[in-house]
Amino acid sequence: MPGVSPDDSFFDLGGDSIMSIQVVSRARTGGLLVSARDVFRERTPALLARAATAAVTTTEDLDAGTGAFAPTPIMRWLEQYEATDGFNQSMTVRVPAGLDEQALVRAAQALIDHHDVLRLRHHPDGTYEVRERGTVPVTVRRVGPGDGEAAETARRELSPATGDVSRFVWFDAGSDAPGTLLIVLHHLVVDAVSWRILLPDLAAAYEAVAAGRAPELAPVATSYxxxxxxxxxxxxxxxxxxxxEIAATxxxxxxxxxxxPAVDTAATAREIELTLEPDVTExxxxxxxxxxxxxxxxxxxxxLATAVVEGRGAGPVLVDLEGHGREHVADGVDTSRTVGWFTSLYPVRLAPDGRTPTDRLKQVKEQLRAFPDNGVGYGILRHLRGEPGLAVEPQIGFNYLGRYTDGDDTGDWQTxxxxxxxxxxxxxxMTHAVEITAVTENHEGCxxxxxxxxxxxxLLAESEVRRLARAWFDALTALADERPDVGGLTPSDLSDDLTQSEIDSLEAELGDW
Structure with missing residues (x-):
């Protein structure tokens, strides 16, 4: 990036936790080994350079990713709900005019053979199995551009119990116009980070096959x-x-x-979409x-917590927070090229009662820092260990999917x-009374x-939800309207045992130190 100095912070430049996984992957491609934890802790290129080591190309045995395994915490969480066969994520990409159908089939097959979890099956005894390479044929359906039923048909055909976790639908616009390809995957096998692996791999595989070469996708270091x-x-x-303590709130x-859950199903769900002004987003x-x-x-x-308190009244706000989940749980693990559902889902308790927007931001930051490794331990303790006193069902679910920077790119294989x-x-x-999914998109360069x-x-009328959503954007705007010099450190930034008031007093005394 032009104009970026060695001492600029990744997060100050607009980076986020999901983009940190991409940094890790690209560093490894360039021969350097850093972790997402390093990116979060060191933040600047200068400090990351000190933390980086030479990457040693080590990948598991090809068979390590196949066979039976016990569920992860997020898989166990999903098992408590009924009618989850159609629970999916999907992406649509533009494909070239005159697409070679056989090349597409071979490229999609290469994707399924390379990324183990795309061959997943859920057995009646609760275990999961990744089947051998070459045993799961891809399903690609070719339809016309106006076929309005094809997407729902693809969703209805998903069934982890039978191993049907992927569907590809090619909307063929003819030989003279670009078509689109819809990829529908059961959520058990994909998350937001996975799409940033899968879509470039699919494009690379198609280009190789179309050129008469066998696809050679980058290796996966650690299997799901x-x-x-x-x-x-x-x-x-x-x-x-x-x-x-959180669960007892x-x-x-x-x-x-x-x-x-017997009444509030997806059929009763309602949805609105709001977009924040670009200057506030920036x-x-x-x-x-x-x-x-x-x-x-x-x-x-x-x-969000400020808006809830203003509308509902004082009291702590519980939020089920989704994280990317690719945290440091063991040495030598590298999931930067691994496809799967890694999400960590954990409850956070927020109580922003500061006098100014920045005071409240500092409070929430510290409340979130109380959870080691971005909450990955909660699911382990509740869903794998069965520890007592952990059952809690926050009314609000929140997921920030990160920043997508290709919103103005309409080339082939772009979303x-x-x-x-x-x-x-x-x-x-429904898993929450209210679920908020946010993403930063680029439009017209902003x-x-x-x-x-x-x-x-x-549970809620649309007017109530719109009022809460507007209050959230108002609270974010109030943060943006604070003076540029307002801010400062918080206790988690320092090794000394100082309170926030003590830090504020020191900063006022020392000035710009």
């Missing part, structure tokens, strides 16, 4: 199956009191009643986190709008925060 084993072996017992109702990506040595997630959750299936089967229960609000219509 191996990762699952590391999670089960991880010792997170020391965190138990932290999570038990009493929280006022957000809607008219508690969520009822501040959220750069200046606001930089002012407190934080991240965009700190700012987003600070604004585009197109027909997509519903993310869930109509019968699947970043825009796009937030999708999904809620159970039996």
């Amino acid at each position: 199956r191996t990762w699952a084993g590391h999670l089960r072996a991880a010792d997170r017992q020391a965190e138990l009191p932290v999570w038990q 009493a929280e006022p109702l957000l809607g008219t009643r508690r969520l009822d 501040a959220l990506l750069t200046r606001i986190p930089a002012s407190v040595n934080g991240t965009i997630t700190d700012a987003l959750l600070c604004g 585009v709008d197109g027909p997509t299936p519903a993310p869930r089967s109509p019968e699947m229960p 970043p825009h925060l796009v937030a999708t609000w999904t809620w159970a219509s039996g």
Whole structure:
């Protein structure tokens, strides 16, 4: 990036936790070994250079990713719900005019053979199995550009019990116009980071096949199956009191009643989408986190908790927070090229009661720093260990998917709008009263925060949700309107045992130190 100095912070420049995985992957490609934890801790190119070591090309045996394995915490979480066959993520990409159908089939097959988890099957005894390479044929359906049923058909055909976890639908616009390719994957096998691996791999595989070459995709260092084993072996017992305290939190109702999985299904869900102004988004990506040595997630959750308290009244706000989950759980693990559902889902308790927006941001930042490794231990303790006192069901779910920088790129194999299936089967229960999924997209060269609000219509009226969503954006705007020199360190930035008031007093006394 032009103009970036060795001492500029990755997060101050708009980086986020998901993009940190891409940094790790590209560094490895360039022969350097750093971890996502290094990116978060060191932040600047100068400090990362000191932490980096020469990458030693080590990959598992090809068979390490195949065979049976016990579920991960997020898989175990999903098992508590009914009607999850259609639970999916999907992406649509533009494909070249005159696409070679056989080349597409071979490229998609190469993707399934290379990324083990795309050959997943869920057995009745609760275990999962990754089948051998070459045993799972790809399903590619060719339809016309106006076929409005193809996307939903692809979703309905998903069934982990039979091993049907992927569908590819080619919307053929003819030999003279680019078509689109819809990829539908069961959520058990994919997450936001995985798409950033899969889509370039699919493009590379197609280009190789079309040129008469065999696809040669970059190796995967650690398989999903191996990762699952590391999670089960991880010792997170020391965190138990932290999570038990969070789970014991009493929280006022957000809607008219508690969520009822028998009544509040996806069929009753309603959805709105709001977009934040680019100048506020830019501040959220750069200046606001930089002012407190934080991240965009700190700012987003600070604004959300502020809005909830203003609308509902005083009291702690519980949020089920989704993280990318690719945390350091064992030495020698590298998941920067691994496809799968790594998500960590954990409850956070937010209580922003500071006098100014920045005061509240500092409080939320510190409340989030109380959870080691971005909450990965909660799922291990609750869903794998079965520890007592951890069951809690926050009313709000939140997921920030990071920043997509190719919004203005409409070339082949880039993501585009197109027909997509519903993310869930109509019968699947809602998992939260309100779910917020946010992503930063580039439009006309400017970043825009796009937030999708999904809620159970039996609990909340649309007017209530819109009011809360608007209050959230207002709280984010208030953060952006703070003076540029407002900010400062917080206790987690320092090794000394100082309180926030003591740090503020020192900063006032010492000035710009």
